Amino acid sequence: MKQNLFLNFLHVIILLSIVCVSGYVDNCQSFKEFMRKHILPTSFKTNKGDLGVWGKYLLKNKLCGKIEKQSFIKSSEKNIKQICNGSGSVSGNYTKSKDLFEVYRVKSSEGIKPKCIVTSCTSGKYNVFVKCENKEPVHYGHQEIEQNTYPQPC
Numbered sequence: 001m002k003q004n005l006f007l008n009f010l011h012v013i014i015l016l017s018i019v020c021v022s023g024y025v026d027n028c029q030s031f032k033e034f035m036r037k038h039i040l041p042t043s044f045k046t047n048k049g050d051l052g053v054w055g056k057y058l059l060k061n062k063l064c065g066k067i068e069k070q071s072f073i074k075s076s077e078k079n080i081k082q083i084c085n086g087s088g089s090v091s092g093n094y095t096k097s098k099d100l101f102e103v104y105r106v107k108s109s110e111g112i113k114p115k116c117i118v119t120s121c122t123s124g125k126y127n128v129f130v131k132c133e134n135k136e137p138v139h140y141g142h143q144e145i146e147q148n149t150y151p152q153p154c
Contacts, residue, residue, distance in 0.1 A: 073103055095129070
């Protein structure tokens with residue numbers, strides 16, 4: 001009887017490990033994946049009104065149309081990691097940045113391959129909420145815009 005319970009427990013642990021490694025559980029995201037999904041290189045040129053630049057970027061990073069609106073932080077990796085290393089305050093399961101970040105909100109859908117249709121893009125200065133693991137952001141929660149400011153078209 002005890003052996004069966006132990007084997008069942010072991011099977012559950014193995015199954016959870018497989019699910020986690022496979023990337024099906026949001027909590028298992030890594031910082032590398034967070035970077036791909038949410039951090040714009042500081043060298044990325046966001047030409048005002050040129051949504052085609054965004055389409056190319058989303059296609060290159062396999063992000064086109066993945067969710068209704070995607071959020072991208074334009075800052076250095078170092079600055080974003082600081083949110084989880086003393087430059088943020090815990091708010092529930094997330095850590096809120098003390099500093100404001102330039103955040104781009106992009107809405108896209110897949111067109112006839114290889115095309116990504118970007119239908120809207122706004123940017124603004126936001127506090128961002130991230131989930132931290134091992135002192136690194138691994139999941140983007142949401143953002144709050146600075147009081148009395150409004151997002152602007154990209």
